[in-house]
Amino acid sequence: MLKILVTGGKGQLAQCIEKLSSSYQFELVFRSSSELDITNAKKIEQELSNYNYDYCINCAAYTQVDKAESDAKKADIINHVAVENLAKSCAKSQVKLIHISTDFVFSGDNSIPYLEDDKTLALGVYGQTKLEGESKIIQNLDQFFIIRTSWLYSEFGNNFLKSMLKYGKEREELSVVFDQVGTPTYAMDLAEVILGIIQSQSKDYGVYHYSNEGVASWYDFAFNIFNLAGVNCKLKPIRSKDYPTPAKRPSFSVLDKSKIKSTFQIEIPNWQDSLSKAIQNIN
Protein backbone atom coordinates (compact mmCIF):
# COMPACT_ATOMS: atom_id res chain seq x y z
CA MET A 1 0.00 0.00 0.00
CA LEU A 2 1.38 3.43 -0.93
CA LYS A 3 2.27 5.56 2.08
CA ILE A 4 1.72 9.30 1.74
CA LEU A 5 2.67 12.20 4.00
CA VAL A 6 0.39 15.26 3.82
CA THR A 7 1.95 18.39 5.32
CA GLY A 8 -0.23 21.34 6.34
CA GLY A 9 -2.71 18.64 7.30
CA LYS A 10 -5.38 20.98 8.66
CA GLY A 11 -5.48 23.36 5.68
CA GLN A 12 -8.21 23.62 3.06
CA LEU A 13 -6.68 21.32 0.42
CA ALA A 14 -5.49 18.77 2.98
CA GLN A 15 -9.02 18.49 4.37
CA CYS A 16 -10.36 17.88 0.86
CA ILE A 17 -7.78 15.11 0.40
CA GLU A 18 -8.83 13.63 3.73
CA LYS A 19 -12.49 13.70 2.74
CA LEU A 20 -11.71 11.69 -0.42
CA SER A 21 -9.22 9.32 1.18
CA SER A 22 -11.66 6.49 1.90
CA SER A 23 -12.06 5.96 -1.87
CA TYR A 24 -8.36 5.12 -2.24
CA GLN A 25 -6.25 2.27 -0.91
CA PHE A 26 -3.54 4.55 0.44
CA GLU A 27 -2.04 4.98 3.87
CA LEU A 28 -2.33 8.75 4.29
CA VAL A 29 -0.60 10.45 7.22
CA PHE A 30 -1.82 14.01 7.85
CA ARG A 31 0.53 16.23 9.85
CA SER A 32 -0.71 19.63 10.98
CA SER A 33 1.57 22.67 11.39
CA SER A 34 1.92 21.97 15.11
CA GLU A 35 2.75 18.30 14.55
CA LEU A 36 5.22 18.93 11.73
CA ASP A 37 6.50 22.45 11.10
CA ILE A 38 7.93 22.36 7.58
CA THR A 39 10.41 25.12 8.51
CA ASN A 40 12.06 22.68 10.93
CA ALA A 41 14.51 21.06 8.50
CA LYS A 42 15.72 18.49 10.99
CA LYS A 43 12.21 17.27 11.81
CA ILE A 44 11.31 17.09 8.13
CA GLU A 45 14.39 15.01 7.41
CA GLN A 46 13.64 12.69 10.32
CA GLU A 47 9.98 12.30 9.29
CA LEU A 48 10.92 11.40 5.73
CA SER A 49 13.79 9.09 6.60
CA ASN A 50 11.99 7.25 9.44
CA TYR A 51 8.58 6.45 8.00
CA ASN A 52 9.19 5.06 4.55
CA TYR A 53 6.83 7.33 2.61
CA ASP A 54 6.32 6.87 -1.13
CA TYR A 55 4.88 10.37 -1.66
CA CYS A 56 4.70 13.70 0.15
CA ILE A 57 1.86 16.09 -0.74
CA ASN A 58 2.95 19.52 0.44
CA CYS A 59 -0.23 21.35 1.42
CA ALA A 60 1.63 23.61 3.85
CA ALA A 61 2.05 27.21 2.77
CA TYR A 62 1.84 30.84 3.77
CA THR A 63 -1.32 31.79 1.87
CA GLN A 64 -2.26 35.26 3.16
CA VAL A 65 -1.58 37.29 0.03
CA ASP A 66 -1.95 40.77 1.57
CA LYS A 67 -0.32 39.98 4.91
CA ALA A 68 2.72 38.58 3.09
CA GLU A 69 3.59 42.10 1.91
CA SER A 70 4.44 43.15 5.49
CA ASP A 71 5.48 39.67 6.67
CA ALA A 72 7.81 38.82 3.79
CA LYS A 73 10.38 37.01 5.90
CA LYS A 74 7.85 34.50 7.25
CA ALA A 75 6.30 33.98 3.80
CA ASP A 76 9.77 33.35 2.37
CA ILE A 77 10.73 30.86 5.08
CA ILE A 78 7.56 28.80 4.59
CA ASN A 79 7.04 29.06 0.83
CA HIS A 80 10.66 29.04 -0.28
CA VAL A 81 13.31 28.03 2.29
CA ALA A 82 11.25 25.23 3.86
CA VAL A 83 10.25 23.94 0.42
CA GLU A 84 13.93 23.77 -0.58
CA ASN A 85 14.69 21.71 2.53
CA LEU A 86 11.65 19.52 1.90
CA ALA A 87 12.83 18.86 -1.67
CA LYS A 88 16.33 17.94 -0.45
CA SER A 89 14.92 15.57 2.19
CA CYS A 90 12.61 14.00 -0.40
CA ALA A 91 15.59 13.46 -2.70
CA LYS A 92 17.59 11.86 0.11
CA SER A 93 14.76 9.52 1.14
CA GLN A 94 13.54 8.81 -2.42
CA VAL A 95 10.10 10.30 -1.72
CA LYS A 96 8.13 11.72 -4.63
CA LEU A 97 6.94 15.26 -3.93
CA ILE A 98 3.61 16.71 -5.04
CA HIS A 99 3.78 20.44 -4.44
CA ILE A 100 1.05 23.00 -5.01
CA SER A 101 1.82 26.38 -6.53
CA THR A 102 -0.21 29.29 -7.79
CA ASP A 103 -1.38 31.40 -10.73
CA PHE A 104 0.12 34.36 -8.82
CA VAL A 105 3.58 33.41 -10.18
CA PHE A 106 2.43 35.22 -13.35
CA SER A 107 2.23 38.96 -13.92
CA GLY A 108 -1.12 38.89 -15.67
CA ASP A 109 0.10 40.56 -18.87
CA ASN A 110 -1.04 37.65 -21.05
CA SER A 111 -4.32 37.77 -22.92
CA ILE A 112 -4.44 34.02 -23.57
CA PRO A 113 -4.21 31.27 -20.91
CA TYR A 114 -0.78 30.70 -19.36
CA LEU A 115 1.24 27.62 -20.34
CA GLU A 116 3.62 25.92 -17.91
CA ASP A 117 6.69 27.30 -19.73
CA ASP A 118 5.44 30.87 -20.04
CA LYS A 119 7.54 33.59 -18.46
CA THR A 120 6.88 34.00 -14.74
CA LEU A 121 6.91 37.37 -12.98
CA ALA A 122 5.20 37.57 -9.62
CA LEU A 123 3.63 40.87 -8.63
CA GLY A 124 3.74 40.34 -4.86
CA VAL A 125 5.60 38.63 -2.04
CA TYR A 126 3.29 35.60 -1.90
CA GLY A 127 3.70 34.84 -5.63
CA GLN A 128 7.43 35.54 -5.54
CA THR A 129 8.06 33.22 -2.58
CA LYS A 130 5.95 30.48 -4.19
CA LEU A 131 7.97 30.90 -7.40
CA GLU A 132 11.25 30.56 -5.51
CA GLY A 133 9.89 27.43 -3.82
CA GLU A 134 9.15 25.96 -7.28
CA SER A 135 12.69 26.72 -8.51
CA LYS A 136 14.26 25.03 -5.50
CA ILE A 137 12.25 21.86 -6.09
CA ILE A 138 13.29 21.78 -9.74
CA GLN A 139 16.97 22.30 -8.76
CA ASN A 140 17.06 19.68 -5.99
CA LEU A 141 14.69 16.88 -6.93
CA ASP A 142 13.89 14.76 -9.99
CA GLN A 143 10.72 13.02 -8.86
CA PHE A 144 8.29 15.89 -8.39
CA PHE A 145 4.95 17.19 -9.59
CA ILE A 146 4.42 20.93 -9.17
CA ILE A 147 0.77 21.74 -9.76
CA ARG A 148 -0.05 25.41 -10.21
CA THR A 149 -3.67 26.13 -9.45
CA SER A 150 -5.87 29.17 -8.90
CA TRP A 151 -8.58 30.66 -6.72
CA LEU A 152 -9.18 27.58 -4.52
CA TYR A 153 -12.40 27.32 -2.56
CA SER A 154 -14.30 24.58 -0.77
CA GLU A 155 -16.39 23.87 2.30
CA PHE A 156 -13.13 23.83 4.32
CA GLY A 157 -10.85 26.59 5.61
CA ASN A 158 -10.97 30.26 4.64
CA ASN A 159 -11.73 31.13 1.04
CA PHE A 160 -13.60 33.55 -1.22
CA LEU A 161 -16.75 31.40 -1.38
CA LYS A 162 -17.08 31.36 2.39
CA SER A 163 -16.26 35.09 2.67
CA MET A 164 -18.95 35.94 0.12
CA LEU A 165 -21.56 33.79 1.89
CA LYS A 166 -20.70 35.51 5.18
CA TYR A 167 -20.62 39.10 3.85
CA GLY A 168 -23.69 38.46 1.70
CA LYS A 169 -25.69 37.67 4.82
CA GLU A 170 -24.31 40.61 6.82
CA ARG A 171 -24.44 43.42 4.24
CA GLU A 172 -26.93 44.94 1.87
CA GLU A 173 -24.37 45.75 -0.82
CA LEU A 174 -20.96 44.37 -1.70
CA SER A 175 -18.39 45.70 -4.18
CA VAL A 176 -16.20 43.18 -5.97
CA VAL A 177 -13.49 43.71 -8.59
CA PHE A 178 -14.29 42.80 -12.19
CA ASP A 179 -10.90 43.59 -13.75
CA GLN A 180 -9.05 40.57 -12.36
CA VAL A 181 -9.81 37.49 -14.42
CA GLY A 182 -8.90 33.88 -13.67
CA THR A 183 -10.62 30.61 -12.82
CA PRO A 184 -12.17 29.59 -9.51
CA THR A 185 -11.19 26.03 -8.63
CA TYR A 186 -13.02 23.66 -6.30
CA ALA A 187 -10.30 22.25 -4.04
CA MET A 188 -12.12 18.88 -4.01
CA ASP A 189 -11.55 18.61 -7.79
CA LEU A 190 -7.84 19.34 -7.31
CA ALA A 191 -7.65 16.81 -4.46
CA GLU A 192 -9.11 14.16 -6.76
CA VAL A 193 -6.53 14.91 -9.45
CA ILE A 194 -3.66 14.71 -6.95
CA LEU A 195 -4.82 11.33 -5.61
CA GLY A 196 -5.35 10.14 -9.20
CA ILE A 197 -1.78 11.04 -10.15
CA ILE A 198 -0.51 9.06 -7.15
CA GLN A 199 -2.73 6.10 -8.02
CA SER A 200 -1.38 6.07 -11.57
CA GLN A 201 2.18 6.04 -10.17
CA SER A 202 3.05 8.17 -13.16
CA LYS A 203 6.66 9.05 -13.84
CA ASP A 204 5.69 12.07 -15.96
CA TYR A 205 7.28 14.41 -13.47
CA GLY A 206 7.27 18.18 -14.00
CA VAL A 207 5.23 21.36 -13.74
CA TYR A 208 1.48 21.24 -14.49
CA HIS A 209 -1.40 23.71 -14.53
CA TYR A 210 -4.74 22.73 -13.03
CA SER A 211 -7.85 24.82 -12.46
CA ASN A 212 -11.49 24.27 -13.25
CA GLU A 213 -12.54 25.02 -16.87
CA GLY A 214 -13.77 28.45 -17.86
CA VAL A 215 -12.97 32.04 -17.06
CA ALA A 216 -14.37 34.50 -14.53
CA SER A 217 -13.69 37.75 -12.77
CA TRP A 218 -13.97 37.84 -8.98
CA TYR A 219 -17.23 39.75 -9.60
CA ASP A 220 -18.54 36.88 -11.79
CA PHE A 221 -17.50 34.42 -9.09
CA ALA A 222 -19.36 36.40 -6.40
CA PHE A 223 -22.40 36.85 -8.69
CA ASN A 224 -22.67 33.10 -9.25
CA ILE A 225 -22.20 32.40 -5.53
CA PHE A 226 -25.08 34.74 -4.65
CA ASN A 227 -27.29 33.29 -7.40
CA LEU A 228 -26.64 29.66 -6.54
CA ALA A 229 -26.88 30.17 -2.78
CA GLY A 230 -29.92 32.46 -3.01
CA VAL A 231 -28.15 35.34 -1.26
CA ASN A 232 -30.07 38.59 -1.43
CA CYS A 233 -27.23 41.13 -1.48
CA LYS A 234 -26.67 43.81 -4.12
CA LEU A 235 -23.40 43.23 -5.98
CA LYS A 236 -21.47 46.11 -7.47
CA PRO A 237 -18.67 45.56 -10.03
CA ILE A 238 -15.68 47.79 -9.30
CA ARG A 239 -12.17 48.31 -10.61
CA SER A 240 -9.13 47.14 -8.59
CA LYS A 241 -8.07 50.77 -8.15
CA ASP A 242 -11.26 51.24 -6.12
CA TYR A 243 -10.44 48.25 -3.90
CA PRO A 244 -6.89 49.05 -2.76
CA THR A 245 -5.00 46.11 -1.27
CA PRO A 246 -1.39 45.81 0.01
CA ALA A 247 -0.62 43.17 -2.65
CA LYS A 248 -1.05 43.74 -6.36
CA ARG A 249 -2.78 40.80 -8.06
CA PRO A 250 -2.57 39.73 -11.73
CA SER A 251 -5.34 41.12 -13.92
CA PHE A 252 -5.35 37.91 -15.99
CA SER A 253 -4.25 34.55 -14.58
CA VAL A 254 -6.19 31.95 -16.54
CA LEU A 255 -4.17 28.73 -16.76
CA ASP A 256 -3.89 26.52 -19.86
CA LYS A 257 -4.53 22.95 -18.71
CA SER A 258 -3.80 21.06 -21.95
CA LYS A 259 -0.72 19.35 -20.48
CA ILE A 260 -2.35 17.84 -17.39
CA LYS A 261 -5.42 16.81 -19.41
CA SER A 262 -3.44 14.96 -22.06
CA THR A 263 -0.82 13.45 -19.73
CA PHE A 264 -3.28 12.03 -17.19
CA GLN A 265 -6.29 11.63 -19.51
CA ILE A 266 -8.57 13.67 -17.27
CA GLU A 267 -11.65 15.73 -17.93
CA ILE A 268 -11.96 18.93 -15.93
CA PRO A 269 -15.31 20.22 -14.65
CA ASN A 270 -16.47 23.73 -15.49
CA TRP A 271 -16.13 26.16 -12.58
CA GLN A 272 -19.86 26.90 -12.38
CA ASP A 273 -20.76 23.19 -12.15
CA SER A 274 -18.20 22.66 -9.40
CA LEU A 275 -19.32 25.79 -7.55
CA SER A 276 -22.85 24.45 -7.53
CA LYS A 277 -21.58 21.16 -5.98
CA ALA A 278 -19.56 23.01 -3.35
CA ILE A 279 -22.57 25.09 -2.32
CA GLN A 280 -24.65 21.90 -2.03
CA ASN A 281 -21.91 20.40 0.15
CA ILE A 282 -21.83 23.50 2.36
CA ASN A 283 -25.60 23.30 2.79
Ligand SMILES: NC(=O)C1=CN([C@@H]2O[C@H](COP(=O)(O)OP(=O)(O)OC[C@H]3O[C@@H](n4cnc5c(N)ncnc54)[C@H](OP(=O)(O)O)[C@@H]3O)[C@@H](O)[C@H]2O)C=CC1
Ligand atom coordinates in the same frame (compact mmCIF):
# COMPACT_ATOMS: atom_id res chain seq x y z
N1 LIG B 1 -6.10 29.06 -1.39
C1 LIG B 1 -5.95 29.40 -2.68
O1 LIG B 1 -6.75 30.16 -3.24
C2 LIG B 1 -4.82 28.85 -3.46
C3 LIG B 1 -3.84 28.07 -2.87
N2 LIG B 1 -2.78 27.61 -3.62
C4 LIG B 1 -1.77 26.78 -2.97
O2 LIG B 1 -2.40 25.57 -2.58
C5 LIG B 1 -1.82 25.06 -1.40
C6 LIG B 1 -2.91 24.74 -0.39
O3 LIG B 1 -3.62 25.93 -0.10
P1 LIG B 1 -4.83 25.96 0.94
O4 LIG B 1 -5.12 24.61 1.43
O5 LIG B 1 -5.91 26.76 0.32
O6 LIG B 1 -4.16 26.83 2.09
P2 LIG B 1 -4.51 26.93 3.64
O7 LIG B 1 -4.04 28.27 4.06
O8 LIG B 1 -5.91 26.53 3.89
O9 LIG B 1 -3.59 25.82 4.28
C7 LIG B 1 -2.22 25.97 4.46
C8 LIG B 1 -1.83 25.16 5.65
O10 LIG B 1 -0.41 25.28 5.82
C9 LIG B 1 -0.16 25.27 7.19
N3 LIG B 1 1.15 25.83 7.49
C10 LIG B 1 1.54 27.13 7.49
N4 LIG B 1 2.81 27.22 7.88
C11 LIG B 1 3.24 25.96 8.12
C12 LIG B 1 4.45 25.41 8.56
N5 LIG B 1 5.51 26.18 8.83
N6 LIG B 1 4.55 24.06 8.71
C13 LIG B 1 3.49 23.27 8.44
N7 LIG B 1 2.31 23.73 8.03
C14 LIG B 1 2.18 25.07 7.87
C15 LIG B 1 -1.28 26.09 7.79
O11 LIG B 1 -1.40 25.77 9.15
P3 LIG B 1 -1.77 26.92 10.24
O12 LIG B 1 -3.10 27.44 9.81
O13 LIG B 1 -1.76 26.16 11.51
O14 LIG B 1 -0.67 27.93 10.11
C16 LIG B 1 -2.47 25.62 6.97
O15 LIG B 1 -3.12 24.53 7.60
C17 LIG B 1 -0.80 26.12 -0.97
O16 LIG B 1 0.46 25.71 -1.42
C18 LIG B 1 -1.22 27.37 -1.70
O17 LIG B 1 -0.13 28.22 -1.97
C19 LIG B 1 -2.66 27.88 -4.94
C20 LIG B 1 -3.60 28.63 -5.59
C21 LIG B 1 -4.78 29.13 -4.91
Ligand SMILES: Cc1cn([C@H]2C[C@H](O)[C@@H](COP(=O)(O)OP(=O)(O)O[C@H]3O[C@@H](C)C(=O)[C@@H](O)[C@H]3O)O2)c(=O)[nH]c1=O
Ligand atom coordinates in the same frame (compact mmCIF):
# COMPACT_ATOMS: atom_id res chain seq x y z
C1 LIG C 1 -13.43 40.17 0.02
C2 LIG C 1 -13.40 40.98 -1.26
C3 LIG C 1 -12.35 40.82 -2.14
N1 LIG C 1 -12.29 41.54 -3.27
C4 LIG C 1 -11.18 41.34 -4.21
C5 LIG C 1 -9.80 41.46 -3.61
C6 LIG C 1 -8.98 40.59 -4.52
O1 LIG C 1 -8.59 41.35 -5.65
C7 LIG C 1 -9.96 39.52 -4.97
C8 LIG C 1 -9.76 38.19 -4.25
O2 LIG C 1 -9.81 38.39 -2.89
P1 LIG C 1 -9.18 37.46 -1.80
O3 LIG C 1 -8.27 38.29 -0.98
O4 LIG C 1 -10.30 36.77 -1.10
O5 LIG C 1 -8.39 36.35 -2.55
P2 LIG C 1 -6.82 36.12 -2.65
O6 LIG C 1 -6.31 35.84 -1.30
O7 LIG C 1 -6.18 37.17 -3.43
O8 LIG C 1 -6.85 34.78 -3.50
C9 LIG C 1 -5.63 34.24 -3.93
O9 LIG C 1 -5.12 33.44 -2.87
C10 LIG C 1 -3.86 32.87 -3.15
C11 LIG C 1 -3.48 31.99 -1.96
C12 LIG C 1 -3.73 32.23 -4.46
O10 LIG C 1 -2.85 31.42 -4.70
C13 LIG C 1 -4.56 32.78 -5.61
O11 LIG C 1 -4.80 31.81 -6.60
C14 LIG C 1 -5.87 33.39 -5.16
O12 LIG C 1 -6.81 32.40 -4.84
O13 LIG C 1 -11.26 40.02 -4.71
C15 LIG C 1 -13.29 42.47 -3.58
O14 LIG C 1 -13.24 43.13 -4.63
N2 LIG C 1 -14.33 42.64 -2.72
C16 LIG C 1 -14.42 41.95 -1.55
O15 LIG C 1 -15.39 42.15 -0.77
